[in-house]
Amino acid sequence: MRAPRTQPPRKTRLTTERIVDAAMSLMASDGYDAVSMRSLARELETGPASLYTHVANREELDQLVLERVVAEVPLPEPDPERWQEQVKQLLRDILDAYRNHPGSARAAMGTIPTSEGGIAGAESMIALCLAGGIAPQAAAWFCDFTSLYVGAVAYEQSIWAERENTTIAGEPADHEALDKQLTSYFEDLPHDRFPLMRAFAQVMTTGDLTDRFEFAIDVMLAGLVASSGSYRRDDDAEVLAAASLDGQPGPS
Amino acid sequence: MRAPRTQPPRKTRLTTERIVDAAMSLMASDGYDAVSMRSLARELETGPASLYTHVANREELDQLVLERVVAEVPLPEPDPERWQEQVKQLLRDILDAYRNHPGSARAAMGTIPTSEGGIAGAESMIALCLAGGIAPQAAAWFCDFTSLYVGAVAYEQSIWAERENTTIAGEPADHEALDKQLTSYFEDLPHDRFPLMRAFAQVMTTGDLTDRFEFAIDVMLAGLVASSGSYRRDDDAEVLAAASLDGQPGPS
DNA sequence: CGTAGTCGACGAACAGTGTTCGTAATCGCG
DNA sequence: CGCGATTACGAACACTGTTCGTCGACTACG
Numbered sequence: 161m162r163a164p165r166t167q168p169p170r171k172t173r174l175t176t177e178r179i180v181d182a183a184m185s186l187m188a189s190d191g192y193d194a195v196s197m198r199s200l201a202r203e204l205e206t207g208p209a210s211l212y213t214h215v216a217n218r219e220e221l222d223q224l225v226l227e228r229v230v231a232e233v234p235l236p237e238p239d240p241e242r243w244q245e246q247v248k249q250l251l252r253d254i255l256d257a258y259r260n261h262p263g264s265a266r267a268a269m270g271t272i273p274t275s276e277g278g279i280a281g282a283e284s285m286i287a288l289c290l291a292g293g294i295a296p297q298a299a300a301w302f303c304d305f306t307s308l309y310v311g312a313v314a315y316e317q318s319i320w321a322e323r324e325n326t327t328i329a330g331e332p333a334d335h336e337a338l339d340k341q342l343t344s345y346f347e348d349l350p351h352d353r354f355p356l357m358r359a360f361a362q363v364m365t366t367g368d369l370t371d372r373f374e375f376a377i378d379v380m381l382a383g384l385v386a387s388s389g390s391y392r393r394d395d396d397a398e399v400l401a402a403a404s405l406d407g408q409p410g411p412s
Numbered sequence: 413m414r415a416p417r418t419q420p421p422r423k424t425r426l427t428t429e430r431i432v433d434a435a436m437s438l439m440a441s442d443g444y445d446a447v448s449m450r451s452l453a454r455e456l457e458t459g460p461a462s463l464y465t466h467v468a469n470r471e472e473l474d475q476l477v478l479e480r481v482v483a484e485v486p487l488p489e490p491d492p493e494r495w496q497e498q499v500k501q502l503l504r505d506i507l508d509a510y511r512n513h514p515g516s517a518r519a520a521m522g523t524i525p526t527s528e529g530g531i532a533g534a535e536s537m538i539a540l541c542l543a544g545g546i547a548p549q550a551a552a553w554f555c556d557f558t559s560l561y562v563g564a565v566a567y568e569q570s571i572w573a574e575r576e577n578t579t580i581a582g583e584p585a586d587h588e589a590l591d592k593q594l595t596s597y598f599e600d601l602p603h604d605r606f607p608l609m610r611a612f613a614q615v616m617t618t619g620d621l622t623d624r625f626e627f628a629i630d631v632m633l634a635g636l637v638a639s640s641g642s643y644r645r646d647d648d649a650e651v652l653a654a655a656s657l658d659g660q661p662g663p664s
Numbered sequence: 665c666g667t668a669g670t671c672g673a674c675g676a677a678c679a680g681t682g683t684t685c686g687t688a689a690t691c692g693c694g
Numbered sequence: 695c696g697c698g699a700t701t702a703c704g705a706a707c708a709c710t711g712t713t714c715g716t717c718g719a720c721t722a723c724g
Contacts, residue, residue, distance in 0.1 A: 174673075197711060207674040209713075214672095218711060269521060269567065272575075274597070283606050290608070296615045298627070305628040309557075312564035315521065323524075345526070354535050356542070363548045364534075375550070376557045383635025425691095426702075449682060459703040461684075466701095470682065 174206065176214040180224045184261060187225070191322045192263035222267035223275060229264045230277035232257045235284040238291035244385070247288050248377050251310055254281065255373060258314035262321055265314035282307070298388045306380060317369055339365055426458065428466040432476045436513060439477070443574045444515035474519035475527060481516045482529035485509045487536040490543035496637070499540050500629050503562055506533065507625060510566035514573055517566035525559070534559070541636070550640045558632060569621055591617055
């Protein structure tokens with residue numbers, strides 16, 4: 161029929177990258193739930209079965225999307241002088257990466273994070289902690305701890321954001337209205353059973369996601385430095401010492 | 413209600429409670445994904461449509477299940493002498509409640525927590541913090557922070573647990589084998605790009621969920637007490653954290 | 665230039681999901 | 695007993711992820 165010489169084929173070939181691209185843009189515009197193998201195929205002007213030549217299944221697609229997202233996180237060069245600020249910034253950057261790709265956090269919660277980028281982020285976090293004199297075991301667990309928390313925040317924000325887009329089509333459901341609604345919900349609680357909630361309704365609803373996040377990372381870091389000196393369980397103190405000295409943890 | 417006459421009707425009446433009961437037992441035995449309106453109806457020997465007379469939709473069912481779960485959490489009487497241990501215990505109890513009902517954590521992640529029991533738990537947590545002299549704003553945000561973290565831990569554990577039940581049917585996939593597999597995964601990473609990961613493979617995989625959770629709640633509480641004194645929007649928690657600990661280098 | 669073979673594309677179908685409609689059975693009450 | 699209100703439920707709708715088998719186009723070799 162046609163000579164496929166001078167021009168590329170009319171129908172652009174399907175690739176994994178194009179699929180992931182489409183998934184991310186669809187997710188960003190219509191939310192995580194709007195991304196299905198069918199809607200994705202429709203977006204790419206093909207059938208659902210075509211996707212499976214490039215993507216094993218839904219879970220792998222989520223992981224590919226995630227990989228893209230975390231790849232955007234800038235990884236710092238550890239500086240012992242300001243390692244604490246670097247840790248905070250890294251956490252902020254991870255959260256921002258999620259927020260820049262709405263819905264990606266929902267993909268993150270469903271899969272075991274064994275991605276390349278995730279490991280790199282963990283490596284970076286642990287390097288920062290070690291630069292701050294934190295014991296390896298504490299650094300490793302702290303890394304686990306923070307990534308879990310950041311993921312949870314991103315996930316909650318993701319759901320919140322999608323709720324906003326799904327209001328009764330009239331108002332975009334501005335923050336103030338929802339805030340007031342939430343405040344009055346706390347104030348209307350039975351004050352004999354929930355006296356504190358009622359009294360602190362204002363305080364409970366104060367602060368947006370950023371405020372709460374900043375508070376949390378402050379607490380986490382303060383807790384790390386406060387407890388890292390004393391946190392050692394007797395039975396693995398030797399392992400920690402060995403690991404921090406020559407880098408090779410001794411067995412037994 | 414109660415059975416009116418001498419004998420209950422042959423076919424036991426459907427109630428919201430029976431539905432939630434069935435959902436919880438099904439979830440406990442076969443995992444969260446095994447619970448669908450259809451499988452639930454099958455379990456109750458009826459059709460899917462019948463459930464909708466007692467339960468608005470899937471989301472409400474999840475919320476009802478959650479309410480049951482959190483209702484089991486024992487709420488402490490605040491004691492200023494040992495409020496910190498009480499906070500930790502409360503967090504442990506919340507996690508245990510999730511763990512006692514496998515799959516419930518997955519239901520928790522999908523809904524905005526406006527349940528009765530959730531509010532009670534928050535009330536209790538804030539009361540403990542206030543008993544410890546924490547400022548209301550910090551107490552409120554700390555409550556938010558911890559509940560998010562505990563939920564994330566429970567969720568991750570939930571997924572992990574269900575993965576275990578879905579192995580290749582041969583072995584029950586004991587922890588040791590998975591641990592070794594994970595350790596060697598870290599050790600097999602390209603050591604030029606991930607030197608720390610490779611060196612600390614042992615440390616990374618050390619500790620089960622309980623160890624990590626205990627570490628995290630230690631850090632959170634230490635961070636709360638360390639930063640609560642100075643945390644008043646000046647957000648200079650680091651200064652105080654450094655001041656409370658001698659061996660740590662001061663951050664500029 | 666022709667043919668064989670490989671591999672990507674894809675329509676159709678399977679088994680499952682949440683949810684709704686209309687109807688049938690049953691219950692409570694007068 | 696009879697009637698109105700409530701509950702039960704089969705069938706159907708519009709989805710979901712995934713697989714099978716076929717069809718077409720492109721590649722490589724003779």
